[in-house]
Amino acid sequence: MLSLEFLGSGTSTGVPTIGCACAVCTSSDPRNKRLRPSVLLRGGETTVVVDTGPDFREQMLRAQVTQLDAVLITHYHADHVVGIDDLRRFNHLQKRVLDCWATEATQARLRQCFGYVFSETLRPGLPNLKAQTITPGEPFAIGDLRLEPYEIDHHVMANVALKITRAGSDPARSEGPVLVYCMDVKRIPEASYAALAGADILILDMLREQPHPTHMNLEESLAAVERLKPKRTWFAHMGHEVDHATLEAKLPPSIRLSYDGLIVRLP
Ligand SMILES: [Zn+2]
Ligand SMILES: [Zn+2]
Numbered sequence: 001m002l003s004l005e006f007l008g009s010g011t012s013t014g015v016p017t018i019g020c021a022c023a024v025c026t027s028s029d030p031r032n033k034r035l036r037p038s039v040l041l042r043g044g045e046t047t048v049v050v051d052t053g054p055d056f057r058e059q060m061l062r063a064q065v066t067q068l069d070a071v072l073i074t075h076y077h078a079d080h081v082v083g084i085d086d087l088r089r090f091n092h093l094q095k096r097v098l099d100c101w102a103t104e105a106t107q108a109r110l111r112q113c114f115g116y117v118f119s120e121t122l123r124p125g126l127p128n129l130k131a132q133t134i135t136p137g138e139p140f141a142i143g144d145l146r147l148e149p150y151e152i153d154h155h156v157m158a159n160v161a162l163k164i165t166r167a168g169s170d171p172a173r174s175e176g177p178v179l180v181y182c183m184d185v186k187r188i189p190e191a192s193y194a195a196l197a198g199a200d201i202l203i204l205d206m207l208r209e210q211p212h213p214t215h216m217n218l219e220e221s222l223a224a225v226e227r228l229k230p231k232r233t234w235f236a237h238m239g240h241e242v243d244h245a246t247l248e249a250k251l252p253p254s255i256r257l258s259y260d261g262l263i264v265r266l267p
């Protein structure tokens with residue numbers, strides 16, 4: 001079993017957006033209410049949260065998460081990290097230090113902004129995270145999940161896409177269906193295109209129809225899907241320019257828009 005739950009399908013501002021009375025921000029469609037970007041990965045025995053943005057506490061309560069095996073931070077934009085302090089609740093519940101997977105660049109920035117969260121011994125009242133280094137191209141395992149990170153270009157910084165499978169008996173090989181998580185991306189380098197192609201499920205950044213300097217828009221995301229050829233795709237990191245029902249109606253059945261609370265399961 002492998003599953004991904006969308007804890008937040010929205011862009012950095014969330015939807016509704018502060019001070020906006022547009023049709024999407026005032027919509028009664030619950031799929032147009034988007035918390036900041038984060039997903040929960042579950043293997044048969046393993047639970048990993050990807051990113052801890054400003055809505056982290058609310059997301060853990062909504063999804064009724066009571067146990068985490070690790071946290072993975074994709075990159076150090078505020079909408080992906082500023083809820084990190086609330087991880088201390090899991091240290092308290094589990095009475096142990098939690099592994100925090102991130103690239104060296106992301107770890108360095110986390111140490112700058114949240115230096116106090118790293119500790120290899122348990123301290124009461126504080127998060128206690130052990131830094132674990134992600135190196136693009138080098139697979140690693142967390143419990144029964146196997147993750148392969150690949151570099152992607154977020155324009156203002158490098159980010160990592162994740163190819164996620166079940167960990168097999170041979171750690172060098174993946175087993176079963178393939179899930180690709182590719183968020184906060186403007187351009188996918190050629191080598192990463194090759195590595196991420198042919199997934200069973202692709203979760204891809206698609207901010208809105210209008211172009212944006214650091215995120216793919218609809219046209220760019222559709223072009224990426226065309227090249228990556230996954231069986232099914234869900235778009236995420238959407239802004240208030242996206243009305244769920246209107247945009248989804250224009251897409252082919254194999255491409256859907258995510259929404260908060262949606263769980264995608266792989267056999
Ligand atoms: Zn973001
Ligand atoms: Zn709005």
Ligand SMILES: [Zn+2]
Binds near residue numbers: 075077154184
């Ligand atoms: Zn970002």
